[in-house]
Amino acid sequence: MRPALHEELRRDIQAAREHGTAGLHHMLAYQLGWEGESASPKAQGKQIRPLLVLLTAQAAGGDWQKALPGAAAAELVHNFSLIHDDIEDNSDLRRGRSTVWKKWGEAQGINTGDTMLTLANLAILRLEETLSPKITLQAAKLLHQTCLRLTQGQYLDIDFETREHVTVDEYWEMVNGKTAALIAACTELGALCAGVPASVQENYRQFGYNLGLAFQAQDDLLGIWGKMDKIGKSNTGDLLSGKKTLPIIYGLSQESAFAARWEEGPLTAEEVPAMARLLEDEGARTHTQNATDSLTAQALDALHRAKPQGEAGEALRELAHKLIERTG
Numbered sequence: 411m412r413p414a415l416h417e418e419l420r421r422d423i424q425a426a427r428e429h430g431t432a433g434l435h436h437m438l439a440y441q442l443g444w445e446g447e448s449a450s451p452k453a454q455g456k457q458i459r460p461l462l463v464l465l466t467a468q469a470a471g472g473d474w475q476k477a478l479p480g481a482a483a484a485e486l487v488h489n490f491s492l493i494h495d496d497i498e499d500n501s502d503l504r505r506g507r508s509t510v511w512k513k514w515g516e517a518q519g520i521n522t523g524d525t526m527l528t529l530a531n532l533a534i535l536r537l538e539e540t541l542s543p544k545i546t547l548q549a550a551k552l553l554h555q556t557c558l559r560l561t562q563g564q565y566l567d568i569d570f571e572t573r574e575h576v577t578v579d580e581y582w583e584m585v586n587g588k589t590a591a592l593i594a595a596c597t598e599l600g601a602l603c604a605g606v607p608a609s610v611q612e613n614y615r616q617f618g619y620n621l622g623l624a625f626q627a628q629d630d631l632l633g634i635w636g637k638m639d640k641i642g643k644s645n646t647g648d649l650l651s652g653k654k655t656l657p658i659i660y661g662l663s664q665e666s667a668f669a670a671r672w673e674e675g676p677l678t679a680e681e682v683p684a685m686a687r688l689l690e691d692e693g694a695r696t697h698t699q700n701a702t703d704s705l706t707a708q709a710l711d712a713l714h715r716a717k718p719q720g721e722a723g724e725a726l727r728e729l730a731h732k733l734i735e736r737t738g
Contacts (some may be wrong), residue, residue: 411465411474412461414475415461415481415482415485418479418533419485419486420532422482422532423435423442425529425532427624430692433591435527437510437514437524438522438526440510441510441522441526442454443455444490445514445616446507446513447507452505452506453506454504454505455726459481459488459593460482460517460596461481461483462596462597462618462724462726462729463477463481463596463599463603464481465596465600466596466599466600466601466726467603467604468537468600468719468722469600469605469716469719469722469723469725469726470600470604470614470716470717470719471604472600472603472605474722475540476541477537477541477600477604479533479534479536479537479539480549480603481484482533483530483534484530484592484596486526486529486530487526487527487553487560488592489524489526489528490523491560493510493522494519494520494521494564496509496519497509497702498564499645499653500651500726502510503681510522510559514573516718521537523641524570524657525689531553531554534553535550537603549602552602553599556594557597559586559587559591559592560588561587561593562594563585563589564587564588566580566588567588567680568588570584570654571652571653572731575628575652575662576659577659578663581655581656581659585622585626585627586619586623589623590618590619590621590622591622593618593621594615594618594619595615595621596618597614597615597621598612599616601614601716610716613712613713613716614710614712615714616712616717617710617712617716617726618709619709620706620709620712621705621709621733624701624703624734625639625733626704627656627698627702628698628733628734630648630657630698631657631658631695633648633653633655634648634649634658634686635656635690635695635708646679650676650677650679650684656694656697656698656701657694657695657698658689658692660694660697660698661689661694664692664694667688667692668688668689668694671685671688672685681694684687689712702734706731706734707728710727713726715731
């Protein structure tokens with residue numbers, strides 16, 4: 411599936427080099443991990459979202475090759491969100507390399523992200539070449555609704571940084587948009603491409619939705635306790651920026667030593683290791699891991715109800731476990 415996906419993505423971004431904009435094409439290829447220093451499979455990322463589209467399409471009884479335009483669109487949307495997130499979060503590293511905005515500046519970083527989103531919208535429409543116009547229209551609508559949820563989730567994530575109090579319920583609403591929406595859309599899109607009944611599509615959507623929530627909770631855990639050389643980004647950023655992740659919200663709710671220092675004002679880089687230890691001592695790491703485990707179980711239960719078939723079905727189960735077994 412990966413070689414076919416890469417061919418599809420290369421076809422999609424080719425349009426960016428027209429009209430004398432080969433440099434723009436290079437920025438896109440750099441973000442996708444194909445060009446520039448340290449270009450490698452690691453720099454390409456795990457490509458979880460497009461693989462979910464293709465594996466779901468096959469597991470649901472369809473032809474994964476017919477779902478390739480949808481898978482490419484999902485990967486392009488994901489990378490659009492990463493480019494803009496890195497600018498908004500002032501992140502220097504992504505997948506172990508300099509971020510696009512860090513290399514080329516904020517203005518070109520924004521432009522590269524906008525281009526990636528536009529190409530995603532064009533890619534999804536190519537489903538008409540492999541499937542019916544009706545499915546193509548449904549898929550495009552799903553993608554656009556998902557992009558709206560992504561931006562709403564990112565709005566909440568940024569808004570939380572300057573708010574004194576954020577509840578756990580508000581946290582999950584943010585994650586619903588920022589992370590779960592796209593992963594749920596990928597599994598729903600794969601089922602849509604397979605032409606299964608709405609009830610089966612919903613089971614696959616629930617699988618992706620709960621997997622997305624679990625993935626973000628685990629990502630929050632790694633954002634504080636993960637090892638930088640393994641997660642490919644800083645493990646100090648969440649604490650330094652004041653980001654309200656699940657462990658931090660839990661720690662603040664304990665109204666103990668961590669909360670007392672947090673309320674005094676921004677942390678320094680030197681304080682981060684000690685604050686991370688405080689969070690762990692106050693149970694935040696265990697709480698986050700328990701949430702991750704519970705949501706993973708719900709995701710796998712929904713997948714069981716969808717009755718995935720063959721090697722693709724088994725691959726979906728394995729992928730779910732690998733996502734949550736990341737140790738950083």
